[in-house]
Amino acid sequence: MVSIKSKREIELMREPCKIVAQTHELLKKSIRPRNFNFRIR
Numbered sequence: 001m002v003s004i005k006s007k008r009e010i011e012l013m014r015e016p017c018k019i020v021a022q023t024h025e026l027l028k029k030s031i032r033p034r035n036f037n038f039r040i041r
Contacts (some may be wrong), residue, residue: 005013
């Protein structure tokens with residue numbers, strides 16, 4: 001089911017999405033083959 005978001009809902013989601021994107025970028029720098037999650041610091 002697809003729910004259509006209002007402009008307000010989209011605006012409220014914008015900042016958390018930016019934080020997640022920044023986190024993914026930081027993690028991409030740390031992740032290597034055979035680098036398990038307990039080794040990433």
